[in-house]
Amino acid sequence: MSQLELRDIRKTYPGAHDETLKGINIDVASGEFLTLVGPSGCGKSTLMSSIAGLEAITGGSMVVNGVDISAMEPRDRDIAMVFQSYALYPTKSVRENIAFGLKIRGMPKDDIEREVERVADLLQISPLLDKKPARLSGGQQQRVAMGRALARRPKIYLFDEPLSNLDAKLRVEMRTEIKKLHQRLKTTVVYVTHDQIEAMTLADRIAVLKDGELQQLGTPKEVYDTPENLFVAGFIGSPSMSFIELEIERSEAGLSVTVEGSDGRKLSLPVPDYLANWVGKRVILGIRPEHISQPDNIKSEHSLVASGSLTVEVTEPTGPDIIAVIRLNGIDVHCRLDAEHPVNWGEDAELMFDMNKVVFFDPATEKRIRPN
Amino acid sequence: MTDVVRRGVRPSRIAIYGVLLLACLVYLIPLIIMLITSFKTPMDIRSSNLLALPTDWTTIGWTKAWAEACTGVQCEGVKGFFWNSFKMAVPAVLISTLLGAFNGYVLSKWKFRGADLMFGMLLFGCFVPFQVVLLPMAQTLGMLGMANTTPGLVLVHVTYGVAFTTLFFRNYYVAIPDALIKAARLDGAGFFTIFFRILLPMSTPIIMVSLIWQFTQIWNDFLFGVVFSSGESQPITVALNNLVNTSTGVKEYNVDMAAAMIAALPTLVVYIVAGKYFIRGLTAGSEKG
Ligand SMILES: Nc1ncnc2c1ncn2[C@@H]1O[C@H](COP(=O)(O)OP(=O)(O)OP(=O)(O)O)[C@@H](O)[C@H]1O
Numbered sequence: 122m123s124q125l126e127l128r129d130i131r132k133t134y135p136g137a138h139d140e141t142l143k144g145i146n147i148d149v150a151s152g153e154f155l156t157l158v159g160p161s162g163c164g165k166s167t168l169m170s171s172i173a174g175l176e177a178i179t180g181g182s183m184v185v186n187g188v189d190i191s192a193m194e195p196r197d198r199d200i201a202m203v204f205q206s207y208a209l210y211p212t213k214s215v216r217e218n219i220a221f222g223l224k225i226r227g228m229p230k231d232d233i234e235r236e237v238e239r240v241a242d243l244l245q246i247s248p249l250l251d252k253k254p255a256r257l258s259g260g261q262q263q264r265v266a267m268g269r270a271l272a273r274r275p276k277i278y279l280f281d282e283p284l285s286n287l288d289a290k291l292r293v294e295m296r297t298e299i300k301k302l303h304q305r306l307k308t309t310v311v312y313v314t315h316d317q318i319e320a321m322t323l324a325d326r327i328a329v330l331k332d333g334e335l336q337q338l339g340t341p342k343e344v345y346d347t348p349e350n351l352f353v354a355g356f357i358g359s360p361s362m363s364f365i366e367l368e369i370e371r372s373e374a375g376l377s378v379t380v381e382g383s384d385g386r387k388l389s390l391p392v393p394d395y396l397a398n399w400v401g402k403r404v405i406l407g408i409r410p411e412h413i414s415q416p417d418n419i420k421s422e423h424s425l426v427a428s429g430s431l432t433v434e435v436t437e438p439t440g441p442d443i444i445a446v447i448r449l450n451g452i453d454v455h456c457r458l459d460a461e462h463p464v465n466w467g468e469d470a471e472l473m474f475d476m477n478k479v480v481f482f483d484p485a486t487e488k489r490i491r492p493n
Numbered sequence: 494m495t496d497v498v499r500r501g502v503r504p505s506r507i508a509i510y511g512v513l514l515l516a517c518l519v520y521l522i523p524l525i526i527m528l529i530t531s532f533k534t535p536m537d538i539r540s541s542n543l544l545a546l547p548t549d550w551t552t553i554g555w556t557k558a559w560a561e562a563c564t565g566v567q568c569e570g571v572k573g574f575f576w577n578s579f580k581m582a583v584p585a586v587l588i589s590t591l592l593g594a595f596n597g598y599v600l601s602k603w604k605f606r607g608a609d610l611m612f613g614m615l616l617f618g619c620f621v622p623f624q625v626v627l628l629p630m631a632q633t634l635g636m637l638g639m640a641n642t643t644p645g646l647v648l649v650h651v652t653y654g655v656a657f658t659t660l661f662f663r664n665y666y667v668a669i670p671d672a673l674i675k676a677a678r679l680d681g682a683g684f685f686t687i688f689f690r691i692l693l694p695m696s697t698p699i700i701m702v703s704l705i706w707q708f709t710q711i712w713n714d715f716l717f718g719v720v721f722s723s724g725e726s727q728p729i730t731v732a733l734n735n736l737v738n739t740s741t742g743v744k745e746y747n748v749d750m751a752a753a754m755i756a757a758l759p760t761l762v763v764y765i766v767a768g769k770y771f772i773r774g775l776t777a778g779s780e781k782g
């Protein structure tokens with residue numbers, strides 16, 4: 122059952138030349154956690170404001186539980202939003218901040234009291250209830266902002282980069298907390314983030330936006346493993362996917378591509394059969410860091426796995442693994458190597474290419490070439 | 494390091510304090526002379542030095558200025574006019590501040606097409622000299638049947654002051670994040686609820702600025718007062734002028750000075766009392782809530 126349906130949402134700001142949202146279609150299921158990612162200025166906040174009713178849309182419609190809310194005032198939509206800046210009322214105590222929306226809606230005093238207690242317990246902010254926001258740390262303010270959203274028990278929660286003002290450690294903590302909260306309350310959430318990991322870990326599904334257009338909508342695994350186009354492939358994942366334009370060749374062993382190392386050494390890599398139509402044509406190979414590793418005996422038995430010796434240009438130890446940079450066809454390519462077997466930059470390393478999970482794109486359309 | 498700090502009394506310091514002290518004196522001497530003179534007898538004033546303390550202190554100047562001195566034909570002191578000024582200044586200050594706050598709210602948080610142009614034109618109002626508006630204002634007041642009345646004077650001051658108060662509040666509200674307004678709208682608050690329950694409580698510092706500014710301007714105004722009021726409804730600045738210019742026999746400087754002090758007292762008090770709240774308002778965020 123889908124709870125929030127976005128139908129061809131369009132938005133042009135008054136006086137603006139270009140359309141900011143160019144026909145967005147998304148269905149969000151009841152209880153689903155949808156994250157919205159995309160580069161700065163792609164319209165994420167605009168979409169959130171449109172759903173909340175803070176900005177009027179210029180086309181399309183929004184339906185919540187079967188009711189068209191496109192023309193409703195924000196207060197009638199039963200949607201709560203958590204802002205990046207928290208937007209707590211500075212002159213009100215934490216208690217008043219949480220209670221404000223309930224008071225406006227005319228909830229009886231006792232019920233408000235009970236609701237504030239419930240939310241405060243849930244977010245562990247009971248000791249802070251009588252403080253003013255300015256007296257709280259960033260993380261505490263964040264909780265209060267969430268508390269204010271939770272108190273109204275709305276149908277849908279919108280989060281616009283709620284964690285981006287926190288330091289790295291706190292961000293990870295709050296991320297886990299949000300995930301737990303969602304699993305417990307089973308609420309419908311639309312969540313905007315810049316953070317790859319946040320998007321991947323929290324989401325049931327990810328929507329990737331670019332220039333006001335939806336690029337792909339899918340589970341984190343789908344978006345990561347089978348990106349629809351070059352943009353999504355490059356945007357999701359860190360370090361990002363490397364792209365090499367090359368030609369599909371046919372040999373006795375099957376289809377293959379040839380890459381060239383920095384010192385001119387050539388390496389032939391096998392590619393899947395679904396590329397048979399592309400023999401002699403150019404494609405863009407998208408390869409993720411984890412597709413290139415040190416040889417291991419089990420994997421190297423598989424088909425579509427090849428090994429070769431290449432010069433390591435740069436090494437970046439991250440702790441659990443080492444990100445190494447090699448040059449293939451003049452392009453920097455990241456590899457994820459095991460930290461247990463150190464490699465040194467400037468030296469040769471024996472590397473294994475697992476071509477089972479790499480993706481290919483049509484250079485003309487920039488769309489992924491689908492196996493079929 | 495600590496030595497440098499402890500040594501403290503460096504020549505530059507002495508120079509700074511010296512200059513400041515001198516400046517204080519320059520500004521304070523007229524006030525001191527006024528105060529001293531207002532407590533002297535006319536005899537004393539003629540025989541003693543300007544800066545000398547009264548030989549015998551008397552409040553006769555003050556009581557006379559308050560209730561007996563002649564301001565033109567009638568001789569009832571300035572007290573009536575003192576209250577006139579209050580009746581004019583208090584509503585004018587409150588109305589113009591509230592209107593300014595409201596304008597500022599609309600111009601910064603509910604931007605409509607042409608809001609910036611409108612603000613620009615309002616700003617222009619700050620630079621229009623008093624003299625320019627005298628005639629059109631007189632006509633308007635006449636048409637409204639408010640000529641020579643205190644409400645008429647209030648209207649004049651509100652009209653003139655709104656340009657300034659709008660400027661104050663608009664610039665203050667522009668710095669307040671829009672997300673706050675959005676959050677309130679999602680919480681169900683409407684146009685007025687947001688203004689009165691969210692924005693206005695955050696505005697203490699700028700309200701103080703506006704109150705002080707407007708009160709000083711309106712209380713001290715002479716030109717509008719002399720043009721748009723007559724007789725009974727004149728504000729104290731006009732009465733003071735009449736008192737000093739009424740020449741019946743010997744010039745009573747003690748009465749003049751006392752009247753001038755009475756005329757200046759409210760703005761002084763506003764500065765002393767509200768100035769403190771002003772500072773307090775500015776630092777409110779850092780205090781324990
Ligand atoms: N009030 C507005 N009036 C006119 N244009 C706007 C307004 N708000 C946003 N825009 C424009 O719309 C586009 C999308 O902005 P939006 O804030 O939705 O981006 P975003 O994806 O949230 O970016 P970020 O990741 O930086 O928060 C931008 O080009 C921006 O300049």
Ligand SMILES: [Mg+2]
Nearest residue numbers: 165166167281
């Ligand atoms: Mg944004």
